[in-house]
Amino acid sequence: MQVPIHTTVFEPEFAASAQFGAVTGRLGLRTFALEGSDITPLWTEHLMALWREKPAAIAGLTTHMPLFLLERFGMDHNLRVVFRAEHRAADDFAVRHQLEGPEPMLSAFRSLSARHDYGSCMAAVLTECPERVAASSSVTLTERSAAVPEVPLYSWVIAPRSVLTVA
Amino acid sequence: MILPKGVSPKDFEAALAEFRQAVGDEWVFSSEQDVNLYRDAYSILWNEPDEPIPSAAVAPASVEEVQAVVRAANKYKVPVYPISTGKNLGYGGSAPNMRGTVVLDLKRMNKVIEVNDKRNYCIVEPGVSYFDLYNYIQERGLKVMMDIPDPGWGSPLGNALDHGVGYTWMNYRDHFGSHCGMEVVLPNGEVMRTGMAAVENSVGWGDNKYGFGAYVDGLFAQANFGVVTKMGFWLMPEPEHFLACKVKVQNYEDLIPLIDTVNYLEDQGIIGHPRYGSQMDPLMLMWEPQTYKPTPELLELNSRPGGATVEEYTAYARKHGVEFWNVTLNFYGPKKTVYANWEYCQEKFAAIKGATFEELESYPLPISKENKKKMTHQVALGIPNMSVFSIGARSDMSPEPDDGHAWFAPIVPRSGEEFIKVHKVFTKMARDMNITNAPIAVTNVPQTWQYRTYVALFPVFVSRSNKALNKQTYEFFRAMVLEGAKHGWTEYRAAPAFQDLVASTYSFNNNILLRYQTHLKDAADPNGIIAPGRGGIWPKRYREDKS
Numbered sequence: 001m002q003v004p005i006h007t008t009v010f011e012p013e014f015a016a017s018a019q020f021g022a023v024t025g026r027l028g029l030r031t032f033a034l035e036g037s038d039i040t041p042l043w044t045e046h047l048m049a050l051w052r053e054k055p056a057a058i059a060g061l062t063t064h065m066p067l068f069l070l071e072r073f074g075m076d077h078n079l080r081v082v083f084r085a086e087h088r089a090a091d092d093f094a095v096r097h098q099l100e101g102p103e104p105m106l107s108a109f110r111s112l113s114a115r116h117d118y119g120s121c122m123a124a125v126l127t128e129c130p131e132r133v134a135a136s137s138s139v140t141l142t143e144r145s146a147a148v149p150e151v152p153l154y155s156w157v158i159a160p161r162s163v164l165t166v167a
Numbered sequence: 168m169i170l171p172k173g174v175s176p177k178d179f180e181a182a183l184a185e186f187r188q189a190v191g192d193e194w195v196f197s198s199e200q201d202v203n204l205y206r207d208a209y210s211i212l213w214n215e216p217d218e219p220i221p222s223a224a225v226a227p228a229s230v231e232e233v234q235a236v237v238r239a240a241n242k243y244k245v246p247v248y249p250i251s252t253g254k255n256l257g258y259g260g261s262a263p264n265m266r267g268t269v270v271l272d273l274k275r276m277n278k279v280i281e282v283n284d285k286r287n288y289c290i291v292e293p294g295v296s297y298f299d300l301y302n303y304i305q306e307r308g309l310k311v312m313m314d315i316p317d318p319g320w321g322s323p324l325g326n327a328l329d330h331g332v333g334y335t336w337m338n339y340r341d342h343f344g345s346h347c348g349m350e351v352v353l354p355n356g357e358v359m360r361t362g363m364a365a366v367e368n369s370v371g372w373g374d375n376k377y378g379f380g381a382y383v384d385g386l387f388a389q390a391n392f393g394v395v396t397k398m399g400f401w402l403m404p405e406p407e408h409f410l411a412c413k414v415k416v417q418n419y420e421d422l423i424p425l426i427d428t429v430n431y432l433e434d435q436g437i438i439g440h441p442r443y444g445s446q447m448d449p450l451m452l453m454w455e456p457q458t459y460k461p462t463p464e465l466l467e468l469n470s471r472p473g474g475a476t477v478e479e480y481t482a483y484a485r486k487h488g489v490e491f492w493n494v495t496l497n498f499y500g501p502k503k504t505v506y507a508n509w510e511y512c513q514e515k516f517a518a519i520k521g522a523t524f525e526e527l528e529s530y531p532l533p534i535s536k537e538n539k540k541k542m543t544h545q546v547a548l549g550i551p552n553m554s555v556f557s558i559g560a561r562s563d564m565s566p567e568p569d570d571g572h573a574w575f576a577p578i579v580p581r582s583g584e585e586f587i588k589v590h591k592v593f594t595k596m597a598r599d600m601n602i603t604n605a606p607i608a609v610t611n612v613p614q615t616w617q618y619r620t621y622v623a624l625f626p627v628f629v630s631r632s633n634k635a636l637n638k639q640t641y642e643f644f645r646a647m648v649l650e651g652a653k654h655g656w657t658e659y660r661a662a663p664a665f666q667d668l669v670a671s672t673y674s675f676n677n678n679i680l681l682r683y684q685t686h687l688k689d690a691a692d693p694n695g696i697i698a699p700g701r702g703g704i705w706p707k708r709y710r711e712d713k714s
Contacts, residue, residue: 038553039553044551065556069556072208072254080204
């Protein structure tokens with residue numbers, strides 16, 4: 001079983017993030033576009049009420065600041081970051097991906113990343129977050145990309161803390 | 168495994184077991200992953216042996232549960248560090264002063280007890296955030312306005328207890344000063360109420376601060392005499408209109424009459440929060456990128472340690488047709504009177520040669536959805552948001568974002584002459600110590616949140632990867648605190664790493680102020696369990712350890 005992702009978050013000004021938003025939208029997930037990395041509308045119009053009701057999982061591909069802030073908001077509602085990946089330019093044509101999270105997600109990334117650019121690849125990976133995580137693993141890969149980011153981008157899943165309970 | 172100083176593993180485990188019994192297993196956090204979230208994300212001591220990493224956290228949901236936790240902590244002499252939402256990044260976040268202290272996280276105590284829009288006050292629990300309180304007020308159509316800080320995720324109670332400040336009208340900006348009565352769990356587990364809340368069947372908790380007898384509330388702010396579980400605050404009635412206007416002056420020395428005039432207007436109740444700016448202030452360029460735009464030439468001037476000279480900035484301002492200083496004035500009240508007040512202000516500022524005036528924003532209240540969206544500085548109307556996190560985000564000013572910052576925040580009298588002295592002292596220090604990771608320049612503007620005093624505020628940026636830089640920054644910060652104190656400028660607030668030093672600068676009569684607080688601490692908290700070290704106050708058991 002996978003953790004149901006309630007909402008995905010993206011920043012349209014970054015190509016990979018925009019792609020992530022488009023693909024997760026096509027997968028039928030509710031998406032939320034951030035303007036200039038400001039999470040205020042996401043918080044006030046959506047998450048504040050949602051998380052007060054239940055600790056629902058969200059996922060994103062964003063710059064660092066939204067993840068930093070959402071992790072802390074999540075903490076107040078008993079949610080944790082259960083998967084995170086950094087996507088950083090390796091050179092003009094390649095991106096270095098550093099992933100940390102449940103092995104099935106890392107495995108999904110390994111099998112998809114050679115065929116898909118990381119924006120759409122992460123859309124598939126993040127929706128594969130298992131409902132129970134006993135341990136985290138990590139992996140680093142460098143892949144050619146048409147969306148080398150100017151600034152490091154981050155993929156992440158914030159899920160109920162209970163996900164981290166040993167299965 | 169990190170343990171509190173002087174606590175055996177056996178006693179620590181026994182305390183955690185009693186905490187679990189009090190609040191439930193789910194709300195005691197002891198795994199490394201959970202505990203790491205309570206580290207100060209902006210710590211200048213990140214990954215250093217003396218970084219104050221907690222040993223565990225416990226999150227009670229009621230006063231009774233807080234009492235049970237405090238009693239267990241006393242039994243096993245386990246120190247606990249209360250936080251409300253723990254979001255004061257730059258001043259310590261959710262981390263304690265002492266490594267191994269258990270965080271007492273009050274986030275689950277999140278009830279708005281009362282908002283009264285006839286007598287204009289509220290009573291809240293610690294876990295209520297500014298967003299929560301704002302929503303509560305809006306959803307019920309209550310006619311009151313909160314004074315809030317940047318950003319809005321903090322707690323009114325927690326912010327007040329850290330002497331936090333805001334952006335609206337005079338006294339409301341001083342959040343501790345505008346509180347009215349509190350409920351506290353004392354170190355022995357007893358519950359005390361202050362002011363009118365101390366009256367059985369009180370009907371005036373939110374109205375009168377003092378009641379009768381000694382006023383003890385100050386012992387619970389920036390200190391460690393108990394766990395505050397409820398607080399009342401005075402709120403401002405929602406005005407009919409908001410007007411923001413800007414005054415611009417051309418010369419560096421114009422800061423003197425500019426401040427004098429602002430003081431004259433504010434102390435009469437003509438204006439609300441005066442917000443100073445400069446097109447060339449490196450901090451304002453980071454803080455308000457929508458208003459202040461850098462040029463390559465300005466970036467070069469600001470990249471030097473301590474920035475450029477007054478003459479160079481003056482030449483830059485002339486060349487680019489920008490003023491040296493400006494101040495945004497906020498007016499609250501009926502539309503007729505706010506415009507009359509603005510007219511009066513212009514008459515006063517016209518005495519400064521070359522002063523120019525600009526109306527920025529004018530909104531009837533309650534503010535419409537469209538106006539709210541286009542408003543440039545929402546906190547001036549008590550609207551919580553997170554946009555301040557543009558500080559440290561990537562921009563032309565900051566191509567390589569930092570990992571956080573610690574605020575240097577000395578209190579300075581409201582005087583242009585004094586601020587010019589501040590510029591001389593701190594820019595010289597930045598030059599002498601070759602400091603480039605702090606936006607220090609003679610263009611730094613006074614920060615005016617505290618009614619009746621200014622703050623000469625700037626951040627020093629910290630790194631998680633460059634320990635040598637952090638060490639240099641740490642030493643620079645300490646040197647600034649000591650140098651500032653020589654001139655009578657001492658911090659109003661500081662991150663835990665600097666609280667002992669700051670407390671030591673309040674040094675009249677051989678630090679009698681701190682010695683007196685320490686004396687009280689030993690009497691009120693003999694086991695030294697509440698927040699050891701907070702505000703520089705250490706209980707006996709750890710004072711002996713420190714020496």
